[in-house]
Amino acid sequence: MNQIEVKARAKINISLDVLGKRPDGYHDVRMVMQTLELYDRLNFKKIRGDKVILKTNIPYLPTDERNLVNKIVGYMKERYKIRTGVFVRLKKVIPVAAGLAGGSADAAETVKAMNRLFHLGLSLEEMMEIGGRFGADIPYCMVGGTALAEGIGEKITYLPDFPECHVVLVKPNFGVSTAHVFGRLDAGALDCHPDTEGVLEGIRNRDLAAIGRSMGNVLETVTVAEHPLLADIKKTLLVHGAIGALMSGSGPSVYGLFAEEAAAQEAARRIIEKKMAKFVRTTKIHNRKKVGCQ
């Protein structure tokens, strides 16, 4: 096998709680994560020589070691003494710096692709350990589906599948730095907590309305305060029938959950009409494939 093509899926946070700051500057979190059907596409190819070459469709995205894909291929080549060159074509669809873990998803798939391409025989745990060195969201992205993420995000507990629904995803026309948002959170109150238990109960009961009532993201206290447009987008989604609407990660992406596709499309249409964002997509949640029914 000289070539592999993979999909790297976006995630949303259904619940995001920050429990406290750790001595290393990172934060202990408790998050309910969910993958979406929206994905980047990556193609890995063995090439002659010893170089790592990355090409992408986004002109402003770095393709050298600042890109997680390039960085991880380089790291794994060195760690496993791989003397073959690797060419990667990355087709980005997931918006960058959006709170959708686009870079983390690419990174997770890169670790898995290198494992397959070079027959490294790594276990999932070993790959999650490697991913975790490069970002807190990467271990989750390696398993995807519906999961609870704790620690700094690396302790993963699988959850039952999320109920079927439609998602309207809105990425306003600016990016947000995750480090900045966590930094601002420290200066404010850490005593505000979303109802993660309610979300977990809603997932167990496959009750979208209960999930909608309980979903929450403590990082909204920072990002929505800095960008009131996000509150307007959430309101528009809710007015047009969203069962729940929330910011994902540190933002600025906001999403709405809908039971009916027609309502989702109408809400998306309204947001485009109001020129609230250029990136507006209707998509669906994507549950983890069960072994034996790929």
Ligand SMILES: C[C@](O)(CO)[C@H](O)COP(=O)(O)OP(=O)(O)OC[C@H]1O[C@@H](n2ccc(N)nc2=O)[C@H](O)[C@@H]1O
């Ligand atoms: C906000 C979320 O996207 C929610 O899923 C994640 O917690 C962030 O995950 P990520 O982007 O993979 O984060 P990293 O690249 O590891 O860290 C970026 C920055 O976010 C802050 N950070 C991140 C995760 C965490 N548990 N505590 C933190 O304080 C740190 O300042 C860090 O320098």
Ligand SMILES: Nc1ncnc2c1ncn2[C@@H]1O[C@H](COP(=O)(O)OP(=O)(O)OP(=O)(O)O)[C@@H](O)[C@H]1O
């Ligand atoms: N493959 C990649 N795709 C996107 N961004 C990347 C990639 N590699 C490195 N980056 C850098 O990472 C930064 C964050 O991008 P990313 O799209 O992963 O953010 P995010 O969606 O907010 O992630 P998260 O939700 O995990 O915090 C960008 O500034 C970008 O330059």
